[in-house]
Amino acid sequence: MILELDCGNSFIKWRVLSAKADAVVQEGVVDSDQALLDALHGLAISLQRCRLVSVRTAEETSDLIKLLERDFRLPVVCAAPAREMSGVRNGYEEYERLGLDRWLAMLGGYRLASGACLVLDFGTAVTADFVAADGEHLGGFICPGMPLMRNQLRTHTRKIRYGDQAAERALVSHAPGRSTVEAVERGCSLMLRGFVLTQIELARAYWGGDFTVFVTGGDADLVSGVVPEAKVVPDLVFVGLAMACPFS
Numbered sequence: 001m002i003l004e005l006d007c008g009n010s011f012i013k014w015r016v017l018s019a020k021a022d023a024v025v026q027e028g029v030v031d032s033d034q035a036l037l038d039a040l041h042g043l044a045i046s047l048q049r050c051r052l053v054s055v056r057t058a059e060e061t062s063d064l065i066k067l068l069e070r071d072f073r074l075p076v077v078c079a080a081p082a083r084e085m086s087g088v089r090n091g092y093e094e095y096e097r098l099g100l101d102r103w104l105a106m107l108g109g110y111r112l113a114s115g116a117c118l119v120l121d122f123g124t125a126v127t128a129d130f131v132a133a134d135g136e137h138l139g140g141f142i143c144p145g146m147p148l149m150r151n152q153l154r155t156h157t158r159k160i161r162y163g164d165q166a167a168e169r170a171l172v173s174h175a176p177g178r179s180t181v182e183a184v185e186r187g188c189s190l191m192l193r194g195f196v197l198t199q200i201e202l203a204r205a206y207w208g209g210d211f212t213v214f215v216t217g218g219d220a221d222l223v224s225g226v227v228p229e230a231k232v233v234p235d236l237v238f239v240g241l242a243m244a245c246p247f248s
């Protein structure tokens with residue numbers, strides 16, 4: 001079986017594929033290396049190899065790789081930056097500085113769209129990336145995501161305080177909030193929605209109507225209603241990971 005990991009700034013998304021990589025056997029989201037090891041030890045499955053992408057520091061990533069090698073005796077391959085791959089040309093002046101999760105999501109998006117695409121990722125940070133029909137990456141945008149926006153308000157004000165459960169309940173609508181939790185959660189959620197609309201306006205200015213919008217990341221659901229034509233693809237980074245780190 002094949003282990004795939006997407007190590008973001010807040011969570012590690014993991015999944016196990018069948019040996020031929022044609023089916024997802026198990027998957028999950030964990031918040032630490034130890035929680036990942038625990039989850040994997042709990043599976044009655046033998047892992048043969050692993051591929052991963054990480055936006056963490058080189059040290060954190062190599063620590064995790066060592067743990068996987070120690071506990072599961074797995075060969076681990078790690079996605080690396082590239083100037084060009086699968087028809088997509090990295091648009092950064094210093095291509096190795098582009099976040100690898102963004103790069104893989106773009107590879108996946110361009111493959112699935114077979115044409116111009118706008119890739120929106122809602123994680124710790126929110127990112128937008130523009131890939132033209134000829135595969136040229138025009139660049140992108142990075143903004144704080146929902147967890148960062150909400151935590152900035154909670155830690156930089158005296159009186160915005162509420163728990164996670166109240167936060168979930170507050171998002172049943174986008175009517176003006178009648179409590180602090182509603183006002184903050186709905187306000188930040190509307191900022192994300194406004195961001196999506198702006199990105200789509202920009203994509204239209206470049207490409208008219210001829211492009212595909214992909215939405216991914218743990219908070220994709222917060223914006224999925226805004227653009228009915230957008231494709232919500234939670235595993236877009238994994239699509240690109242398989243392209244960047246093929247096993248055969």
Ligand SMILES: Nc1ncnc2c1ncn2[C@@H]1O[C@H](COP(=O)(O)OP(=O)(O)O)[C@@H](O)[C@H]1O
Nearest residue numbers: 008009010011029122123124125147217218219
């Ligand atoms: N099963 C889940 N576990 C953890 N977070 C989740 C889950 N589903 C959705 N989320 C949301 O996803 C966000 C994190 O998105 P993610 O793409 O994992 O971020 P990152 O890649 O930066 O670690 C959090 O704000 C959280 O609310």
Ligand SMILES: CC(C)(COP(=O)(O)O)[C@@H](O)C(=O)NCCC(=O)O
Nearest residue numbers: 008009055097098099123124125142
């Ligand atoms: C922009 C990001 C922080 C997004 O990370 P995430 O929210 O998925 O954890 C990550 O892609 C990153 O660290 N990028 C490097 C900077 C750049 O892309 O310009």
Ligand SMILES: [K+]
Nearest residue numbers: 008101123217
């Ligand atoms: K991510």
